Amino acid sequence: MTLIAERPGVVGHPDEPEHEHGPTGIMKWITSTDHKVIGKSYLITSLVFFCMAGIMAIMMRTQLVSPDNTIVSQHTYNELFTMHGSLMLYLFAGPFAFGGVANYLVPLQVGAPDMAFPRLNALSYWLYLGGGVTMIAGFLTVGGAADFGWVAYAPLSDAVNSPGAGPDMWIVALLLTGFSAIFTGVNIVTTVFYLRAPGMTMFRVPIFTWNMVVTGILILLAFPVLTAALVMLWADRHLGTHIYSVAGGGVPVLWQNLFWFFGHPEVYILALPYFGMVTEVLPVFSRKPVFGYRGMVFATIAIGALSTSVWAHHMFTTGVVLLPFFSLMSYLIAVPTGIKFFNWIGTMWRGSLKFDTPMLFAVGFLIVFLFGGVTGIFLASPPIDFATHDTYFVVAHFHEVLFGSAVFGGFSGLYYWYPKMFGRMLRESLGKASFWFMFVGFWVTFMPQYLLGLHGMPRRIAEYSASTGWTTLNRVSTAGSYLLFIAVAIMVVNAYVSWRRPIQAPANPWDGHTLEWATSSPPPHHNFYRLPPIRSERPLWDFNHPEHTVRKYEEQRHGAVPAVAPAGAAPAGVAAGPSDGGDAR
Amino acid sequence: MKTESYLLLLFAAFGAVICAVYWFTSYEDAGTVMLAAFGLLGLLPGGYYFWWSRRMTPRPEDDPEATHAQAAGVVGAFPSTSIWPFVLGLAALLVALPLVFGFWTAILGFTLAISAVIGVIVESRRGGVL
Ligand code: HEM
């Protein structure tokens, strides 16, 4: 049914829960167009894919624990790293961020009743689910799943070198999930442009939502290129075109150009949302506004723009790209990223820090991502890349950035917003245990891989001989991956405990700054009964802490403000306000 | 609406500049075309928003001093349940699967897709009950 959404008034309806109407159970899941239901579906589905991909990772690490191991065959190993990479990137890291967390939070953060196109939003989810299942189902075909790496380089991905249905299912899966991503991108950008609450100017939109706008634009830029490239790949495989094959006069490197023109913006599509999540967490747990709000916004925009012109740093060793251009542009992108780091540290500087689980994961993100970023700068130098390309050095580098953002950043966001989404708290003790296992496990897994790379171990190999001397480091790395497994298992236990023995979450458990904490946990249908006045980028904080108000803050920025309180600020009806205090934990 | 248009136009400007630089340093066509397309991606919607932002009545969400009362009333119609996205998603899957297997699923897929389109239109007209 269609509901006409009204703007929530300042003095709203009484806070009585809306009576549930409409379908329940599985029909609710199938027919709902509510961004909160879809967001949760996305969240859970993507976490399931994350666990599957994690199990594949454990299998690979177990295979590599000793020389000449034969737990899995070479062929299976190829399938495993391909599907691990594909699941992690296409089905977990992206959809978790823009389909799950952003879908749930962007409307809440801008004070909107729903996404701009609710039915399109639901369609996105079904395309994603269909695509994801298709990709996994590749394992059930005779020839097995796709086994050409997550990048599917030509000519390895052509019909001769990768025959069978598995690779085709991989292509179909990416076509479907690609469209789902595009639709979500459209939805997010439109929601932020058109459905903001009064007073929520673009420069008051929370940084997470800002990052999602830029991510949305990058999705619109990148995914159509991938879709086109995949259609041509399919045509090469089945229709006898020779777009990517030398034999018929095509250009194999064209695939790499197209793929990485998608692929590099894609890694920022995977990073920016998580940057946004920690930028929400850090100020709340430092009890300060974010340091350099505008700097953060412009850094995000700069990263988005620059990310379009660095793609061939993945292709230095092909010998047909303009090394100085791509090297220079890759260095340049470190500048806005550095600004972000500066601002994150500035946000924490002299704050009264509270190390709850979300904050721990956010700080973990800062440290891990910093290392990944620094080795990224190494790799942007062609001479270094020539020596380390396709070695474990690269594997360690991209796990530091990807794991750092998608897992440390993502879990930070998950712990932070879980109470809002599910209306119950996660256990702090389990959360902290999970963090420490993950943090230690992470370094134990991936630091040895840098050394392995420098000792010349190539990536994507299933076996190595004892004479190479790589055994010890591989052992350590595998041990670390088991610690990571335990960390994720503790997370699952935590979710299970919160499900079986719920502790009710208050509306605003962390003393948050942004609008999503102004409504109940979980929010009612169409999100808000009432909104605090929006006079800065942290309206709820201003409302709950009038002692250091907005005005002080705006004065610093724009000079004097009118002496009277802005109309609508804290009228009597709201005095009982959306705050639930900070200590309900 | 101005900030939104500036954002997109900023991307357009960057795309144009970097496209020119790239072409004159590398003479590589695939990348140049894609960078030009990036410029257009910013220019078309950004230009339209810019044009529109100068004609429209100012919106409360762009006014730093706006109150909630100023925008009271209906935001829009938001369907809260609909079966058709599911049907359309299934249809898309069935239409795409022939790229791997035989052609027969496409027939079912197109049928479902057409019924979903009709369903959505009817639903919207009626104010959409399931
Ligand atoms: C749970 C912890 C993880 C472990 C133990 C792990 C382990 C591995 C291993 C052993 C490989 C294969 C290396 C090779 O043989 O070349 C690999 C590849 C890869 N992993 Fe992970 N990984 C983990 C998490 C992640 C995450 C969170 C992401 C991304 C969000 C990710 C993305 C990738 C990608 C893109 C590849 C490359 C696949 C390819 O070569 O085509 N991994 N990982």
Ligand SMILES: [Cu+2]
């Ligand atoms: Cu890159």
